[in-house]
Structure formats: structure tokens, C-alpha cells
Amino acid sequence: MSFFSRIFKIGQAEAHAVADKFEDPIKMTEQGIRDLKNDLQAAMTSLAEVKAIAIRTRRDADNKRKLAADYERKAMLLLQRAQGGALDMQEAERLATEALSLKEQQAAESVRVAQEAERHEQMAAQLQANVNKIKSAVTGYENDLVTLRARARTAASTRKINQQLARVDSTGTLAMLEKMKFKVEEDESLAIAYGDMASAEKTVENEIQTALESGKSSTAAADLLELKKKMGII
The missing domain is CATH 1.10.287 (Helix Hairpins)
Incomplete structure (x- = not known):
């Protein structure tokens, strides 16, 4: 036993x-x-x-x-x-x-x-x-x-x-999470940067267009005035 x-x-x-x-x-x-x-x-x-x-x-x-x-x-x-x-x-x-x-x-x-x-x-x-x-x-x-x-x-x-x-691997997992976090933050930063760039480009383009249109308006008004003179309206 x-x-x-x-x-x-x-x-x-x-x-x-x-x-x-x-x-x-x-x-x-x-x-x-x-x-x-x-x-x-x-x-x-x-x-x-x-x-x-x-x-x-x-x-x-x-x-x-x-x-x-x-x-x-x-x-x-x-x-x-x-x-x-x-x-x-x-x-x-x-x-x-x-x-x-x-x-x-x-x-x-x-x-x-x-x-x-x-x-x-x-x-x-x-x-x-x-x-x-x-x-x-x-x-x-x-x-x-x-x-x-x-x-x-x-x-x-x-x-x-x-x-x-x-x-x-806890260390490897944490490292991977940190890497993913960095990548996400980087993507978010890039997205903001591209958004700022797009806004800036649009603003400059608007200013240029406004200036051009302003110039065209001035020229048209002068032409109209000249034409009136020729016609003896003024």
C-alpha cells in the first residue's frame, strides 16, 4: 500500500x-x-x-x-x-x-x-x-x-x-502601440498641415482673383467714359 x-x-x-x-x-x-x-x-x-x-x-x-x-x-x-x-x-x-x-x-x-x-x-x-x-x-x-x-x-x-x-511580448506590444500612436499623430499632423496649405492657397488665389477683377472693372469704366466722350454724351 x-x-x-x-x-x-x-x-x-x-x-x-x-x-x-x-x-x-x-x-x-x-x-x-x-x-x-x-x-x-x-x-x-x-x-x-x-x-x-x-x-x-x-x-x-x-x-x-x-x-x-x-x-x-x-x-x-x-x-x-x-x-x-x-x-x-x-x-x-x-x-x-x-x-x-x-x-x-x-x-x-x-x-x-x-x-x-x-x-x-x-x-x-x-x-x-x-x-x-x-x-x-x-x-x-x-x-x-x-x-x-x-x-x-x-x-x-x-x-x-x-x-x-x-x-x-509585453515590451514588443508596448513598442508597437507607441509606434502606432506616433503614426496616428503624424497622420493627424499631416492632415492639419494639408488643410492649412489648402486654406492658404485658396486665400491667395482669392486675393489674386479679386485684384484682377478689380483691375478689369477699372479698365471697363474708363472705356465707357471714353466712349461717352466720343459720342458727345458728356
């Missing part, structure tokens, strides 16, 4: 480790559980065999005890028949003595077999306790294995997220 205790101590110590560090403990635990189940099956087979022997032995002891009682009953019956004249008393006593001897043999054998049955029953009780312990251990390790697998999946997810975060 200490083997599995060490496995789960490793799992506890590696609670925040990456998933691949859990793979070996998981495989080892799975194999350990399979071995325990094989041991459980063998123990249950042995338990069934010992129980069967205990049952047969106990039954044999009971049969010998009953047989001893039967021999005693037969000895009494022989003496009763001799007393009633159905048998010769001397022959009846001889046969009764033989019956009582067999009774003693069966009684002694019954005691011996009963003691043997008791030993088998004690062994069966011991095996039953071991079977119960193995069953409990298998259940406990299977539950721990479920927890270990869940922790492995959590560790794998955490590792994946951390790897993704590790690939993000």
Missing part, C-alpha cells in the same frame, strides 16, 4: 506542475489498480475455496457427531433387545461394546474435525478482512485517480494558457 501512498504524495507535491508530469503517476496508478484488482480476484477465489472447505469440514464434524450419537443409540437398542429376550445377552453386550467403541471414535473424530473447521473458518474470516481492505483500497485509489486526472487536465489547460501568455 505504501507504493500507492508514494504515488499520491507525488501527485500532491506536483499540484501546480505541467500535465506531462502527471502522466507517469497516472499510468503507474492505473497499473497499480489493475494489479490490486487481480489480487482482489485471487483473494476472492481463495476466500471462496477456504469457505467451501470450512463448510464441508463443519458438515463432516456434525455428521460424525450424529454418527457417534447413532452408535450410542444402537448400543442401547442392542441391550434393550437382549433384555427383552430377542438377542443373547452376551452377544448383545459384545455388539453394544463395539458400537460404543465406534461411538467414541466418531466422537473423537467429530471433535478433531470441528477444530479443523474452526481453523478454516478463522482463515476465511482473515481472508474476508483482506478482501474488504483490498476492495476499500481499490475504491479509494479509483477516486484518487479521478482527482489526479482532473488535476492533470487543469494543469494542461493552465500550461496552454501560460504558454500563450508567454508568447505575448
